[in-house]
Amino acid sequence: MASSTLKYAYFPGCVAQGACRELYISTSVLTQALGIELIELKKASCCGSGTFKEDSQLLEDTVNARNIALAEELNLPLLTHCSTCQGVIGHVDERLKEFQETDPGYIDEVNGFLKKEGCSPYKGSSEVKHLLWALVGDYGLEALQERVTRKLSGLKCAAFYGCYLLRGQTTIPFDDPFNPESMENLFRAVGATPVYYRGRTQCCGWPISSYATKQAFKMAGTHIQEAMEAGADCMVTPCPLCHLNLDSRQPEVESAIGQKLGLPVLHLPQLVALALGISPKQLGLSKHIVSTQPLLEKLGF
Structure with missing residues (x-):
């Protein structure tokens, strides 16, 4: 432990x-x-x-x-x-x-x-x-698994690493910047199933959103579509700026690509905390733009 x-x-x-x-x-x-x-x-x-x-x-x-x-x-x-x-x-x-x-x-x-x-x-x-490295490297996945009281069985999670976590530094701990597995291993530790798709290590589009808004939304839309096509019930990100472009702006993303999406996007600690039996209300899951209710219903909340 x-x-x-x-x-x-x-x-x-x-x-x-x-x-x-x-x-x-x-x-x-x-x-x-x-x-x-x-x-x-x-x-x-x-x-x-x-x-x-x-x-x-x-x-x-x-x-x-x-x-x-x-x-x-x-x-x-x-x-x-x-x-x-x-x-x-x-x-x-x-x-x-x-x-x-x-x-x-x-x-x-x-x-x-x-x-x-x-x-x-x-x-x-x-x-x-980063909190991810602290959970994986300092706390440890085995120890975390022991604390799980509500396994997220059947939940298919698509990691969205984004840019900075993987490539902002010359070296990163516990992972490969081009073929990362730390989030997927964390998903497995809490009982969820990782979903792989092409865009999980690419830019969300946020950095260009102030001057190339439509292109930024199209980038986000492509990633969300790919995750959905791979069978994801949700995306999970370790970056609040990615969350803004993928969740908060998902209605604008839908308009930019001309397609309805509706994929929930969770913050990393929200996902882990759900597996510890913490209530969705305590985690602010009602504050997202894209409703997390379908995901919570699947988990029996």
């Missing part, structure tokens, strides 16, 4: 505290049920979602060095449930750890900005870890 002393510095990110509040709620409920302690980094700032570096790589590095330093103050790994935050902050952490060896002057420059703001310096002593 996993230790009950797992503890992380929690970086919830922006979207989970706004448009996808149900992700924030379900992460809290799940981690409490598993005995995982989260210390929220209340002073953390937005990671920038990859946009800061378009103006200045130094800006992105400095902002996220500060976020990491907040976790280092607690001597804890930084945990996020957002793939975009994972990719951005994790990539910065990789860069800065490399520069500690190859370009210490750059680290001094970053820490100089942090010092001016009264912040602790970046030391490179922490890890940046």
